[in-house]
Amino acid sequence: MAGCAASIALARNGLRVTLIEREATPRHKVCGEFLSGEALEDLQLLGIDVTSLGAVPIHHVRLAAARRAAEAPLPFPAASLTRKALDTALIAEAVAAGVRVERGRSVQALRRTASNVWQATLDDGATFEAATAFLATGKHDLRGHSRPKDPERWVAFKTYYRLAPAQAAELKRASELMLFPGGYGGIQPVEGGIANLCWVVQQRYLARVGYRWENFLAKMQQDCPHLAMRLAGGEPLLAKPISVTHIPYGYIRSTTEDGLYCVGDQAAVIPSFTGDGISIALHTARCAVAAFLAAEPAPLFQAKLRSALRHQVRLAEFAADGLNNSLARAVLPLCLRVWPGVMRVTAKLTRVAQHAAVGPMQLPAEI
Ligand SMILES: Cc1cc2nc3c(=O)[nH]c(=O)nc-3n(C[C@H](O)[C@H](O)[C@H](O)COP(=O)(O)OP(=O)(O)OC[C@H]3O[C@@H](n4cnc5c(N)ncnc54)[C@H](O)[C@@H]3O)c2cc1C
Numbered sequence: 001m002a003g004c005a006a007s008i009a010l011a012r013n014g015l016r017v018t019l020i021e022r023e024a025t026p027r028h029k030v031c032g033e034f035l036s037g038e039a040l041e042d043l044q045l046l047g048i049d050v051t052s053l054g055a056v057p058i059h060h061v062r063l064a065a066a067r068r069a070a071e072a073p074l075p076f077p078a079a080s081l082t083r084k085a086l087d088t089a090l091i092a093e094a095v096a097a098g099v100r101v102e103r104g105r106s107v108q109a110l111r112r113t114a115s116n117v118w119q120a121t122l123d124d125g126a127t128f129e130a131a132t133a134f135l136a137t138g139k140h141d142l143r144g145h146s147r148p149k150d151p152e153r154w155v156a157f158k159t160y161y162r163l164a165p166a167q168a169a170e171l172k173r174a175s176e177l178m179l180f181p182g183g184y185g186g187i188q189p190v191e192g193g194i195a196n197l198c199w200v201v202q203q204r205y206l207a208r209v210g211y212r213w214e215n216f217l218a219k220m221q222q223d224c225p226h227l228a229m230r231l232a233g234g235e236p237l238l239a240k241p242i243s244v245t246h247i248p249y250g251y252i253r254s255t256t257e258d259g260l261y262c263v264g265d266q267a268a269v270i271p272s273f274t275g276d277g278i279s280i281a282l283h284t285a286r287c288a289v290a291a292f293l294a295a296e297p298a299p300l301f302q303a304k305l306r307s308a309l310r311h312q313v314r315l316a317e318f319a320a321d322g323l324n325n326s327l328a329r330a331v332l333p334l335c336l337r338v339w340p341g342v343m344r345v346t347a348k349l350t351r352v353a354q355h356a357a358v359g360p361m362q363l364p365a366e367i
Helices: 002-012 037-045 083-096 165-171 203-207 213-223 225-231 277-293 298-323 326-338 341-349
Strands: 018-021 056-065 068-080 100-103 107-114 117-122 127-130 133-135 154-162 174-180 183-190 194-202 242-245 260-262
Touching: 002 018, 002 083, 002 133, 002 277, 018 127, 037 068, 037 277, 056 183, 068 174, 068 183, 083 100, 154 183, 154 203, 165 183, 165 225, 174 213, 174 225, 174 326, 183 225, 194 203, 203 213, 213 225, 260 277, 260 298, 277 298, 298 326
Parallel strands: 018 100, 056 174, 133 260
Antiparallel strands: 056 068, 107 117, 117 127, 154 194, 154 242, 174 183, 183 194
C-alpha cells in the first residue's frame, strides 16, 4: 500500500522508480479492509476509484460485547474493499505511472554501500542501487531494519464468509467490532456479497485453546453471542484463515539513515480496531514523497512524522487497552446506548490528520 503510493507519486513527479514486490500476484492479506475517509481521499488523489472496484459504503459502526450491542453512525465517509482488489488496482496504477515493477522478487538485504548509495540484494542475488530508498515492507521486517519485539505476541487472522441472507441484511452497511477476552474482531461486508471476518488475539489466549484457530473461533462465538448469530448458517469461503504474527502495536519509528524513508507499518503501527492502518500507510507515503521532493533529509522527516503521529497512536493504544479490559467489555455497549457520541469522538480522535496534497514538482533525481 505505502510502497505503491510512494512510487506512483514519485513517478508522477518525473523520477525513475523501481518497486520491488515479493508476491508475483496480489493475494489475500490479513486486514479488516475498512477504508476510512482519509484513506478514500488519498486513494482518490492516486487515481483509484474504489466505487468502480465494487467498494461497499460503510455508514455505521456497531460494537458488540457479551450479550450487548450498540451502534453509532460513522462521523466520516467510509467503505470496504478487499485488499486483493485494492492492491491489484494500485500496482496497475504504478505501472501506468511509469514505475518499473519487479514482482515475485524479494529483497533480502538493504544496506548503504557508500554515502549516497543504497543497495538492495534480492533473493536471486541480483542487486539494485539508488541514492534513495523507501522501506515499505509492511508487517515484514528486513534484517538490519527491524522494529522492536511485540511483547503481547499478537496473532491476527482473516477469512471470508458468505453470510446467511438474514444476517447479511442485518450487517448491511455496518462495520461490527466484537470484544472477547484476549482480543477483538471485526466483521463487515466487502464486494461480491461476502463478509470479511478478521480478529486479533494475544498468543497466550490462543495457547489456552491448543493454538488451534478453529477452537478459538468457537470460543469467540461463545464469549460473544453476537458473532455466533452473524455466522449462523454462513459459509466459510477459505479452507482456513490466513494469519500473521508479530504486530508491534504502538510502534513509531524515530530514526532512520540518510536516504532511507520508512513508510506504512514500517513507520507506525496503530491498533487494528481503528481501521486506520491503510490511511496511515497512504499518508506516510505522501509525506515521505513531499519530504524527499523538498530535499528534507530522511532522519528529519522520520522525526517529524513521529511527533505528528504520536498523539493519535497513543490514544488508539489507550482505547485498545480499554477494549481488552473485562469491566470495559461488560459496560461499554451499555454506555454507548446512552451515549453513542463516545464512539463518534473516539473514531474522530484516532484518525490521521490530513495534509495538503503533494504538488507536482520536477526534480532530476534517481531513486
Ligand atoms: C488484523 C488487522 C486488521 C487490520 N484492519 C485494517 C482495516 O480494516 N483498515 C485499515 O486501514 N487498516 C487495517 N489494518 C492495518 C493495515 O493492514 C496496514 O496498516 C497496512 O496494510 C500497511 O500498509 P503497508 O504498505 O505498510 O504494508 P502492506 O500493505 O502489508 O504491504 C507490504 C508489502 O511489502 C511486500 N514485502 C514484504 N517484505 C518484502 C520483501 N522482503 N521484499 C519485497 N517485498 C516485500 C509484501 O508482499 C506487501 O505487498 C489491519 C491490520 C491488522 C493486523
